[in-house]
Amino acid sequence: MARRCEEADGIAPFNERTTLAMSMNPDRSRRHFVVPLNDSMVAYAGAEVVGDVAEAELAVDPDHRGKGVGGRLLDAVVDWIGPAASELRVWGHGDLPSSARFAEARGFDRVRVLFQFSRSLEGFPWPAAWPEGAGRNWPVGDAPAASLPAGSACGRSGPGGTRPSGCG
Structure with a gap:
C-alpha cells in the first residue's frame, strides 16, 4: 500500500520513525490503525503520544481515496488519543494539494514546512x-x-549519549 501511494504521489507516505514503528508492538503510547479489504490493506495510520503531544501519519491507497476512508481513519486516531494529548500533529509528505484539502476540511492548520536540500558530491x-x-x-x-578551530574536538557519544557523533 505504501509503495502504491509513493508511486501515485511521487513521495513516500511515511517517515523513517513511522516505518520503523510498524514492526513494533502497540503499547500505551503507540498504536497502529489498519483498514483491511479482503487480503490487502487499503489504509494505515501510525500514532504516538509523547508527553502531551500526539503525532500521526496516515495514508490511503490511491484506489480508495475520496471515499471517506481517510476521515474514518483519522477519527479512529483522534478517538484513541482522547484526553491523553493536548495537541495532535498530523504529518503530510510532499505538500500535496489533496492532503492540504483533507487537513483543512478536518480543522488542521499548516504550521510547519520542511524542505530537503541536496546536491551532487561529484x-x-x-x-x-x-x-x-x-x-x-x-x-x-x-x-x-x-x-x-582551536578548542574544538571530534568524538562519539556512547549509547544513551545526548550528543550525536561528529565534530564541533
Missing part, C-alpha cells in the same frame, strides 16, 4: 585527512587535510 574536493576522532567512514581525496 567533483567535491574531499580532504586528504580528517581530524582525529572523526571516525573512519569518511571519504578522502586530494584536498588539504580538514582542520578544526
Whole structure:
C-alpha cells in the first residue's frame, strides 16, 4: 500500500520513525490503525503520544481515496488519543494539494514546512585527512587535510549519549 501511494504521489507516505514503528508492538503510547479489504490493506495510520503531544501519519491507497476512508481513519486516531494529548500533529509528505484539502476540511492548520536540500558530491574536493576522532567512514581525496578551530574536538557519544557523533 505504501509503495502504491509513493508511486501515485511521487513521495513516500511515511517517515523513517513511522516505518520503523510498524514492526513494533502497540503499547500505551503507540498504536497502529489498519483498514483491511479482503487480503490487502487499503489504509494505515501510525500514532504516538509523547508527553502531551500526539503525532500521526496516515495514508490511503490511491484506489480508495475520496471515499471517506481517510476521515474514518483519522477519527479512529483522534478517538484513541482522547484526553491523553493536548495537541495532535498530523504529518503530510510532499505538500500535496489533496492532503492540504483533507487537513483543512478536518480543522488542521499548516504550521510547519520542511524542505530537503541536496546536491551532487561529484567533483567535491574531499580532504586528504580528517581530524582525529572523526571516525573512519569518511571519504578522502586530494584536498588539504580538514582542520578544526582551536578548542574544538571530534568524538562519539556512547549509547544513551545526548550528543550525536561528529565534530564541533
